[in-house]
Amino acid sequence: DIFLTQSPGTLSLSPGERATLSCRANQNIDTKLAWYQQKPGQIPRLLIYRASVRATGIPDRFSGSGSGTHFTLTINRLEPEDSAMYYCQENGSMFGQGTRLE
Amino acid sequence: QLQLHESGPGLVKPSETLSLTCSVSGDSVYFSTYYWGWIRQPPGKGPEWFGSISHSDTAYYNPSLKSRVTLSVDTSKNQFSLRLTSLTAADTAIYYCAAIVGSTRVDYWGQGILVTVSS
Numbered sequence: 001d002i003f004l005t006q007s008p009g010t011l012s013l014s015p016g017e018r019a020t021l022s023c024r025a026n027q028n029i030d031t032k033l034a035w036y037q038q039k040p041g042q043i044p045r046l047l048i049y050r051a052s053v054r055a056t057g058i059p060d061r062f063s064g065s066g067s068g069t070h071f072t073l074t075i076n077r078l079e080p081e082d083s084a085m086y087y088c089q090e091n092g093s094m095f096g097q098g099t100r101l102e
Numbered sequence: 103q104l105q106l107h108e109s110g111p112g113l114v115k116p117s118e119t120l121s122l123t124c125s126v127s128g129d130s131v132y133f134s135t136y137y138w139g140w141i142r143q144p145p146g147k148g149p150e151w152f153g154s155i156s157h158s159d160t161a162y163y164n165p166s167l168k169s170r171v172t173l174s175v176d177t178s179k180n181q182f183s184l185r186l187t188s189l190t191a192a193d194t195a196i197y198y199c200a201a202i203v204g205s206t207r208v209d210y211w212g213q214g215i216l217v218t219v220s221s
Contacts, residue, residue, distance in 0.1 A: 001165045034207040036149075043198070043214065044149060049207035087148055092137065092202045093162065098148040 002027055004088055004096035012102045019075040021099045023088035028068050032091045035064055035073045038098075039084045047086075048073065075101075104128040104136075106199045106212035113218050120186040124199030124212060125179075132157045132177040136209070137202040140173065140184045142195040143214075150195075154202050155182060189219045 003026045013019055023033065031051035036044035046055040048064035051071055061076045075082055088096040110122035124138070131138065139154035153163035155173040163171055172185040186193065197217050201210040 032205050036208075038149075043211045044208070046207055046209070049203075055207075085148070089149075089151075089207070091205050092139075092207055093151045093154065094164065095149045095151060 002029060002090055002094055004090055004094060006086075006088060006096035006099050008099060009097075010100045010102065013078055015078050015080055017078050019073075019078055019082070019101055021073040021075075021086055021101070023066075023071045023073070023096050025069045025071075025090055029090045031067045033064075033066070033071050034089045034092070035062075036087045036089065037082075037084045038087065044087060104201055104210050106201065106210055108197060108199050108212045108215040110197075110215060110217070112216060113220065114189055115221050116190055116219055118189055120184070120189055120193070120217060122184045122197055122199070122215065122217075123181050124183070125181050126201075127180070129201075130177075131175055131180050131182060134201075135204075137162075137204050138173075138175060138182040139200045139202045139208070141198045141200055141208070141211075142193075143198070144192075144195040147195075149198075152184060152186075191219050193217070194219050 005024045007022045033051045035048040038044040052064045063074045085098045087098045105127045107125045137154040140152040143149045155161040170187045175182045196214040198214045199212040200208045
């Protein structure tokens with residue numbers, strides 16, 4: 001069974017700063033990882049798939065990297081609207097527990 | 103544009119079985135390359151994947167839920183369904199149906215249906 005662990009649990013930053021979110025898998029998942037952003041009351045929004053491919057309409061401030069067991073979502077030049085929960089998902093199936101970005 | 107719409111009861115009693123259906127428009131369940139999946143989100147918690155099924159009934163399940171979950175596809179109605187047995191209060195959540203690109207990502211979500219388990 002594959003499990004995903006996200007860190008940190010909460011990230012508090014200021015506008016203009018850079019956010020680095022981590023997602024670790026307990027076994028090799030190649031690049032089969034996606035990242036989602038979710039705001040209260042909304043459906044998760046796809047940001048990144050195949051570890052580093054930006055979804056349609058996602059600004060280039062969002063970037064993904066990694067392969068195997070360690071993945072990173074980087075958000076440059078933070079804006080207040082980036083405050084949300086961020087989830088990783090492996091293989092189109094299991095989700096991590098999330099990182100809250102404030 | 104593919105659209106998904108969940109239907110089913112909003113209130114179910116403990117120990118009973120939940121049956122939800124997802125109606126698909128804008129694509130054919132049978133001819134599509136998508137996997138058809140179910141994801142739930144308890145209040146204040148993250149998404150939890152139940153499982154995914156292809157038009158040919160090839161199904162993959164979340165190991166922690168597998169013993170209670172059955173997925174099925176009805177190509178004649180362009181629908182797919184979720185059956186979850188032995189409900190407890192912990193199964194209270196918003197249930198979403200989804201179109202999943204195999205091994206990659208969720209491309210489309212339904213609007214979600216809130217299911218409350220309570221006597």
